[in-house]
Amino acid sequence: MADALKIGIAGLGTVGASLARILQTRANALAIACGRPLTITAVSARSKGKDRGFDLDGIAWFDDPMDMAEKADIDVFVELIGGAEGAADQSVRAALSRGLHVVTANKALLAKHGVALARMAEEKGLLLNYEAAVAGGIPVIKTLRESLTGNHFSRLYGIMNGTCNYILTRMEKEGLSFADCLKEAQRLGYAEADPTFDIEGNDTAHKLAILTTLAFGSQIAADEIYLEGISNISIDDIQAAHDLGYRIKLLGVALKTATGIEQRVHPTMVPLDSVIAQVDGVTNAVALESDILGELLMVGPGAGGNATASAVLGDITDIAKSRPGAQQVPILGRPAHLLEPYAKAEMTRHEGGYFIRLSVVDRAGVFASIATRMAENNISLESIVQHAKSAASGDDTKNIILVTHATMEHAVRQAVAAIKGEGYLLGEPQVIRIERTKAA
Known part of the structure; x- marks a missing residue:
């Protein structure tokens, strides 16, 4: 059996503690599955005295995750601190600079610094795994x-x-x-x-x-x-x-x-x-x-200690099974230097249409006025109905519900703005997009 994969965990909250317990209680099964032992050799958290349900004997303790990233005897740095800046960002960069593989569940960190971190990892031939950052236990990454x-x-x-x-x-x-x-x-x-x-x-x-x-x-x-x-x-x-x-x-x-x-x-x-x-x-x-x-x-x-820890563990076992020197899967789907510049498309035609709820003064001509404002903006209505009043509404108010066919975002905004200027609207209109889904 190959040498143990030495793991350092930064952050021992719900997820970190759950991960540590799983690594210890299922050590034999994991070693067989990965072809090598997975051993926690270092951890970092704020309070050492807290009982987290796993054995700290033989595990090096670090108050500062940066110290662990720079000095601990580890192969993999697991970041479970959270946040886009500060200790999370600094310690991950330190770990990569030192030549350590990194596993993180930190979506905020990746959303802000993911491309830069991917470049660092790829330049050194390191793995940066982050399955737990999106949708918890669902293996979407x-x-x-x-x-x-x-x-x-x-x-x-x-x-x-x-x-x-x-x-x-x-x-x-x-x-x-x-x-x-x-x-x-x-x-x-x-x-x-x-x-x-x-x-x-x-x-x-x-x-x-x-x-x-x-x-x-x-x-x-x-x-x-x-x-x-x-x-x-x-x-x-x-x-x-x-x-x-x-x-x-x-x-x-x-x-x-x-x-x-x-x-x-x-x-x-x-x-x-x-x-x-x-x-x-x-x-x-x-x-x-x-x-x-x-x-x-x-x-x-999508969340919780065990679900997120399961995803983190999957990332660790991928590292344990990887072959040194082998071509790695690009961290962001393609090499970081080949990612295309982001081109933002404006929200235009929405195929599902829109739901619009208007709370209005109950008086003659309101229906006709609303229909006119919609027609002026080339919005075709699937339905327009008076809906039951909420319990807090008075007798002189009513809810009008509109459902549009596919139309343009700016057209809906212009029509709603015109209706707001008519003087019969109470409160803010509610506009919700209708999404057509294929899975039924």
Whole structure:
């Protein structure tokens, strides 16, 4: 049997502790599968005295992950600290500079510095693996980097944030408000004390940017993503969507167009009979559309200690099985220096159409005015109906629900702006894109 692969783990939170326990309790099985032992020789965390459920005997402790990256007797540096800057970025760069393979679950780090880190690793013939950075335990990175080589991708989309999916699921199934569902998600540990990063779509955007690069061969462009969160989704929207045959999900969507790449994260209405509409709770799902395979939908646990640790462990075992000097799989799907400059395509014609909810003063002529504003912007309506008022609405108000056929983004925005100027609108209009999915 070959020499042991010596592993250093930086960050012993839920994922890091789970990974360490798995490496210790399944050491024999892993050694047989990999052809060599996988041994933890160093760890780094803030508090040494905390009981994390694994044996620290014989493992070197480092208070500073930089010290571990620079000095520890390790072959693989596992970064589970988090964050795009500071200790995570510095220690990963130090590990690569020293000639260590790196495994990370840090989507924020990759979204900001992924291309530069890939260049560093490839120049030294090192592996930089990051399966756990996107969709937890779903092997979407390996699928894009290796299994679907040769496919040309046209679109990818998915549910990539368990917090948002949990909130939207509870709102629909139990009729709870967004605020109540968020509080419950925080109590259960699904949402952070400050949930902004999740509920406003930033977490999904980081993951989408990484998948976009793998699918389309462009440089990572997390700052070029159209972004809407779910904080303004109401029970009215949830109920109206269901009555129309849809369910609301926060999706990340990327597609290749004639003018470039379109990336967007926003609440989306998907058909009730589609597979992705059935993905509830903290579960994630990613769909890939390609010319050879068609559509592939992968569903699984998107977060949590064991799910994420499983993905990290898979990356470590890939390193353990790799042959020194062998040609490595490009870290971002193609060599970093061959990634194309990112060309942003503006959001134009949306094939699925739009759902528009307007809360208006109940008076004569409102229906006609709304229809006129839509026609002036060449928007064809599939339906326009008065919907049940919410409990908080007064008798002199009503909700008007519009569903459009495929139309242009700017046309919808212009029509809504014109309606806002008419004087009968109460509050902000709600505009949600309808996504046509193939998996049903």
